[in-house]
Amino acid sequence: MPILELLSRAEKLKQAISIITDDIDxxxxxxAPSADLDNYKKFLTLQYxxxxxxxxxxxHAGLHQYIDNLHDRTRLSLIKQDLDDLKHPLPNHHQQPCRFQNADFAYVLGWLYVIEGSQFSAATLGKQVEAELKLNNQRGAxxxxxxxEYSKDCQLSHLIDNLELCEQQQATLIKGAEQALQRFKFYQAQFY
Incomplete structure (x- = not known):
């Protein structure tokens, strides 16, 4: 039996996007976002x-059917507070927000997986920022x-593994995750 058949759907998704995720990381x-405050401010500006x-x-209504606390998961206000703590202005942002309202459920689930599942090594970076810059969950980080916190949350992987998705929806799930990563790379190029 091929190894791919032994993987759960969430593991297959992780594997499908691993090259681009590793590249971003x-x-x-x-x-070196934790090397000094200027680098960290660039990182926060990118994230914002x-x-x-x-x-x-x-x-997204479809996501709300499966994830009760979806509104609480956005971290935009936290980034805003962190930038304010560091006396750094919000970036001039001219991009239109992505339109997810009528997007396919599997597609937006792929985006959410990237946003919350990988978190671009957030746990490791958080420890580095605390150790090197003395910032924490009360100020600046x-x-x-x-x-x-959400990268440790298994709810999303569990949801992905247990949903009934046809092959086309599984492909759409991967496409959504890939698009989320490509969009992050777009911002990465703008801010670094």
Missing amino acids: HHLLAL AYQLELKGLYE RYLAKAS
Whole structure:
């Protein structure tokens, strides 16, 4: 039996996007967001612009059917507080927010998986920021604390594994995750 057949759907999704996820993680780590406050502010600015575009994701009716606390999962206000703590202005953001309202459920689930599942090594970065910059969940690193909390959350992987999805929906799930990562790379190029 091929190894791919032994993987759960969430594991297959993780594997399908692993190259681009690793690329993003390596790029971010090379930029050393925890090395100094200027680098960290760039990181927060990138996250703010990306999360601002995703506001509509947390309002998707289909996702609300499966995830009770979806509105509470947005971290935009936390990034805003972190930037305010550091006396850094919000970025000028000219991109239109993504339109998720009428998007396919599997597609937006793929986006949410990327946003919450991978979190771009949030737990590790949070520890580094606390150790090196002396920021924490009370000042300057609220976003990382919350991101780390959700990266440990198995609810989303469990949901992905237990939904009934046809082959086309599974492909759409992967496409959504890939699009989310590509969009992050777009912002990464703008801010770094």
